[in-house]
Amino acid sequence: MIDTSMYKDDPGYNIQELLDKPYDPELADREYNPDKPMAGRLTDQGPPHFEQFFPEVIKKNYGKWLTHEFLQSGVIKYTSETGDVMWVVRCATPRLVTTNLLREIADIADKFCEGCCRWTTRNSLEWHVTDEGTLKELIEFLNNLKHPGGSYKFPIGGTGAGITNIVHTQGWIHCHTPATDASGMVKSVMDDMFEYWNSHKLPAKLRISMACCLNMCGAVHCSDIALLGIHRKPPFVEDDRITGVCEVPLAIAACPTAAIKPATVELADGKKVKSVRVKNERCMFCGNCYTMCPAMPLADEEGDGVAILAGGKISNRITRPSFSKLIVPYIPNELPRFDSVCKIVRQIVEAYEKGANKYERLGDWATRVGWERFFEQCNLPFTDKSIDDYRLAYDTYHTTTQFKWSSHTDKMM
Amino acid sequence: MADLKKHDTPLLNELKKGPFPSFVDDLETRANSGVQCCYDLLGQLELSYNHKETHWKHGGIVGVFGYGGGVIGRYSDAPKEFPSIAHFHTLRVNQPASKFYNSRFLRKLCDMWDHRGSGICNFHGSTGDMILIGTSTDQLEPTFYDLSHQFDMDLGGSGSNLRTPSCCMGKARCEFSCLDTQAITYDLTMTYQDELHRPAFPYKFKFKTSGCPNDCVAAIARACTSIIGTWRDNIRIDQKAVQAYIGGELKPNAGAFSDRDWGAFDIQKEVIDLCPTRCMWMDGNELKIDDRECTRCMHCINVMPSALRPGVDCGATILNGAKAPILEGAQMSTLIIPFMKMEYPYQEFKDYVELMWDWWMEEGKNRERLGELIQRQGLAHYIIDILGREPIPQHVREPRSNPYPFWKEEEVPGGWTRSLEDFRKRHAA
Numbered sequence: 001m002i003d004t005s006m007y008k009d010d011p012g013y014n015i016q017e018l019l020d021k022p023y024d025p026e027l028a029d030r031e032y033n034p035d036k037p038m039a040g041r042l043t044d045q046g047p048p049h050f051e052q053f054f055p056e057v058i059k060k061n062y063g064k065w066l067t068h069e070f071l072q073s074g075v076i077k078y079t080s081e082t083g084d085v086m087w088v089v090r091c092a093t094p095r096l097v098t099t100n101l102l103r104e105i106a107d108i109a110d111k112f113c114e115g116c117c118r119w120t121t122r123n124s125l126e127w128h129v130t131d132e133g134t135l136k137e138l139i140e141f142l143n144n145l146k147h148p149g150g151s152y153k154f155p156i157g158g159t160g161a162g163i164t165n166i167v168h169t170q171g172w173i174h175c176h177t178p179a180t181d182a183s184g185m186v187k188s189v190m191d192d193m194f195e196y197w198n199s200h201k202l203p204a205k206l207r208i209s210m211a212c213c214l215n216m217c218g219a220v221h222c223s224d225i226a227l228l229g230i231h232r233k234p235p236f237v238e239d240d241r242i243t244g245v246c247e248v249p250l251a252i253a254a255c256p257t258a259a260i261k262p263a264t265v266e267l268a269d270g271k272k273v274k275s276v277r278v279k280n281e282r283c284m285f286c287g288n289c290y291t292m293c294p295a296m297p298l299a300d301e302e303g304d305g306v307a308i309l310a311g312g313k314i315s316n317r318i319t320r321p322s323f324s325k326l327i328v329p330y331i332p333n334e335l336p337r338f339d340s341v342c343k344i345v346r347q348i349v350e351a352y353e354k355g356a357n358k359y360e361r362l363g364d365w366a367t368r369v370g371w372e373r374f375f376e377q378c379n380l381p382f383t384d385k386s387i388d389d390y391r392l393a394y395d396t397y398h399t400t401t402q403f404k405w406s407s408h409t410d411k412m413m
Numbered sequence: 414m415a416d417l418k419k420h421d422t423p424l425l426n427e428l429k430k431g432p433f434p435s436f437v438d439d440l441e442t443r444a445n446s447g448v449q450c451c452y453d454l455l456g457q458l459e460l461s462y463n464h465k466e467t468h469w470k471h472g473g474i475v476g477v478f479g480y481g482g483g484v485i486g487r488y489s490d491a492p493k494e495f496p497s498i499a500h501f502h503t504l505r506v507n508q509p510a511s512k513f514y515n516s517r518f519l520r521k522l523c524d525m526w527d528h529r530g531s532g533i534c535n536f537h538g539s540t541g542d543m544i545l546i547g548t549s550t551d552q553l554e555p556t557f558y559d560l561s562h563q564f565d566m567d568l569g570g571s572g573s574n575l576r577t578p579s580c581c582m583g584k585a586r587c588e589f590s591c592l593d594t595q596a597i598t599y600d601l602t603m604t605y606q607d608e609l610h611r612p613a614f615p616y617k618f619k620f621k622t623s624g625c626p627n628d629c630v631a632a633i634a635r636a637c638t639s640i641i642g643t644w645r646d647n648i649r650i651d652q653k654a655v656q657a658y659i660g661g662e663l664k665p666n667a668g669a670f671s672d673r674d675w676g677a678f679d680i681q682k683e684v685i686d687l688c689p690t691r692c693m694w695m696d697g698n699e700l701k702i703d704d705r706e707c708t709r710c711m712h713c714i715n716v717m718p719s720a721l722r723p724g725v726d727c728g729a730t731i732l733n734g735a736k737a738p739i740l741e742g743a744q745m746s747t748l749i750i751p752f753m754k755m756e757y758p759y760q761e762f763k764d765y766v767e768l769m770w771d772w773w774m775e776e777g778k779n780r781e782r783l784g785e786l787i788q789r790q791g792l793a794h795y796i797i798d799i800l801g802r803e804p805i806p807q808h809v810r811e812p813r814s815n816p817y818p819f820w821k822e823e824e825v826p827g828g829w830t831r832s833l834e835d836f837r838k839r840h841a842a
Contacts, residue, residue: 002596006757010603012565019517023524023563028555031562037478037554042561044606046507050595053513054585063584063593067719070668078586088586094436096546098443098451099523099532106516106523115516119536121581121630147438149429160669167539172461173454174487174503174546176469181461183436184428191431201672216737217539222634222745250779256740288740294471301465314634316626318689318712321633323743335462336424358675359666359687359712391742 002051002062012048055116055128057086073198074156075139087135088126091142091154092165092190092197095123096173096183104145104153112138122165122207124158157198161205163349164197166190168210169217171229177287178212179229179304185338186210189227192342196349203356203365206349207313214286224362225345226309226324233303234283235296239265239275246293248274254292257282284390306331306341310348311363311374322363325371327378329385344380351377372406382408417449420456424463443532450531450547453495460491475502475550477557481612483568484553500549501531504556505542505569507602507609510595511582512537518564525563529556540619541579542569567606573616573780575608580622581629589714590624591642591727592755597622600759614770615777615786619735625723626711632735632746637783638769639732639746640755640762644724647704648713654720655680655700666716684713728754731765733795734784744784749796751807765800772799791819 061080069077076088109117118126129135145153158164171182209220212229220226252260259282265275289296312324331340356365366374375382388396428437444451473486485503492499531547538544560566569577578601583594621636632639657663665678685693692706714721732746777786787795822829
């Protein structure tokens with residue numbers, strides 16, 4: 001068992017007592033007085049202690065697990081030094097979920113898993129059971145749950161040498177800076193990659209991540225394949241709004257290439273205001289100015305789209321963690337199903353599946369065969385945009401006579 | 414229900430097809446149960462699919478009394494068409510460490526969020542918070558009151574705050590975990606509540622804790638302070654189990670390669686030759702490891718989890734400074750403290766945190782992440798002058814190749830004040 005004695009006085013340690021009481025929809029209306037916001041206020045109590053949500057088998061075997069085995073994609077068997085055995089079933093979720101779906105999850109948890117469940121870092125849902133009969137029933141039950149349109153509610157998979165769930169951002173569903181949609185792209189790519197979601201047939205695990213603008217709430221910069229929303233038009237400057245809605249010096253300071261300069265401009269009514277001007281040829285389309293200043297929007301139907309980066313990873317296994325590299329600089333937003341994004345992801349995944357050695361991550365494969373061969377085998381054009389001209393660009397220069405002959409050199413001969 | 418207004422969504426309807434769970438179907442199912450905002454959200458998203466541009470306005474400062482984070486203001490720029498999502502603010506709610514829940518909690522949370530907001534959530538946001546998407550300004554305080562009084566829940570971090578710490582599942586399920594990741598995360602979250610709720614930093618700050626160098630929570634890519642489990646004794650070997658892998662009774666990598674025929678397991682080719690330091694070999698039927706040469710990359714343990722286990726003298730490797738590319742380019746966390754014991758109450762760790770934060774709060778520019786400050790003022794300065802630690806070869810991938818160290822005056826005999834007159838006596842100009 002876990003020693004939690006030191007936390008017993010923490011406010012978050014009595015969640016079960018609170019959960020015994022049904023939700024009281026009138027409590028806040030009764031007790032909260034906007035004129036006296038401090039009256040009865042609870043602050044800084046943090047989250048409930050995690051141990052209160054564990055299934056019994058985890059409470060008992062915490063820190064005592066001996067080994068694990070993937071019985072099939074999405075089904076993991078754990079063995080403890082106490083002799084206990086636990087099976088875990090992993091399912092995809094789209095991250096964006098409604099309370100309707102959460103209530104269904106609660107019902108499944110009650111039916112099969114002592115009321116418990118867990119989410120992974122990559123938005124998958126995990127179920128814990130302790131006997132094989134229940135495991136079989138749970139798998140069958142999950143396989144039969146479908147949305148009205150026919151998609152699985154909880155498809156099983158996402159383990160081992162396959163493609164697990166895509167971590168992603170809000171996109172047009174709920175964000176003000178995106179250059180593309182997140183949920184729709186993830187749905188489209190995962191539909192296309194579904195055969196890799198529920199199988200173990202790749203040379204190693206492959207992680208796809210998605211961020212809908214360069215802010216990268218999804219931190220996609222160390223992924224085997226990163227899908228990234230990008231802008232390609234410099235920001236507008238709304239002279240008539242700018243002083244009212246933003247601190248002009250902060251907008252100027254926000255620009256990494258010093259492309260934004262202060263300017264006094266005359267409005268249509270003859271009034272002079274302090275605004276800014278953007279040196280368009282220096283703009284790198286990062287959108288950092290818009291983050292600081294609502295009067296500098298840069299979203300644009302034709303300018304925005306998707307870049308694909310590849311070959312990054314996080315794990316320290318065999319080789320160091322590494323950044324994803326820019327492979328395809330721009331793909332237009334093709335709605336609703338992002339056909340070219342899906343097609344290019346498939347080209348990369350299939351070339352990797354064919355070419356990589358067992359245990360070799362995508363970036364390690366590309367490094368071994370050479371990036372010239374990578375572009376060739378993925379059947380993707382190499383463009384000037386993949387040659388770095390930002391900070392630390394020199395790190396990517398090719399300072400050796402060792403290179404491979406490829407289609408790129410052949411056509412020069 | 415008669416008042417419900419459904420919008421035409423021909424483009425989004427295409428996202429109901431295919432095997433992967435459809436968020437469109439989920440939202441529409443909820444809308445059909447009588448929730449207008451789900452129709453309006455789909456309607457506005459359809460509009461974005463037509464315009465290829467977002468329809469959410471920039472910002473809007475909203476929050477709950479006394480906190481400088483945890484709520485993100487969100488307003489539609491088409492409120493006439495989609496009135497029920499005109500205000501559609503987000504609350505970040507601090508998740509229980511490693512995201513285990515029970516059904517009673519989930520149902521009660523659903524009751525609350527159906528009553529106070531849209532019933533739309535993210536499980537979870539990228540940082541780890543449970544995200545409640547969509548409510549109006551007048552519901553923010555009551556929602557916070559409900560969360561704190563009826564759930565013992567609290568808001569997570571946003572803006573220039575400590576962001577909600579997160580971790581992998583650690584010892585709850587993983588035999589590799591060298592750290593009690595949940596306990597560390599819970600303790601740090603509780604200790605630094607003030608920093609989490611009241612912005613006092615130059616910019617965001619993230620702690621993430623992974624139990625081993627597989628780093629399932631991506632600490633090395635995302636966290637200002639990455640806490641990653643490791644060990645300083647020897648890998649534990651069960652020679653019988655090694656033989657079981659060689660003999661084919663146990664599946665390599667716990668069966669992670671089961672859907673392709675890679676041929677019979679070859680320990681030489683798949684483990685020994687892939688070891689980055691080549692510190693393993695077979696001595697007859699015995700697997701030997703020169704642990705002093707091991708860099709703990711986890712490959713051999715991942716391949717043979719029933720035969721090999723991390724050592725028992727465990728602690729954390731502490732790395733600093735990861736961030737996404739905005740602005741100077743992406744950074745990965747860099748090794749700062751090779752080994753630190755991580756046991757309650759984590760005093761040595763907290764002492765280090767104080768030194769780091771004091772420096773960053775004093776020297777950091779507006780919106781400068783810790784990793785950028787380390788770059789700007791120098792890694793050696795940070796390690797030696799700020800943290801008071803010895804420089805060691807582990808701090809660099811390789812020594813610098815330029816000859817430009819910033820020598821300090823006290824490092825040079827006689828200092829920097831000298832007589833030009835004497836110099837010119839020796840050397841005519």
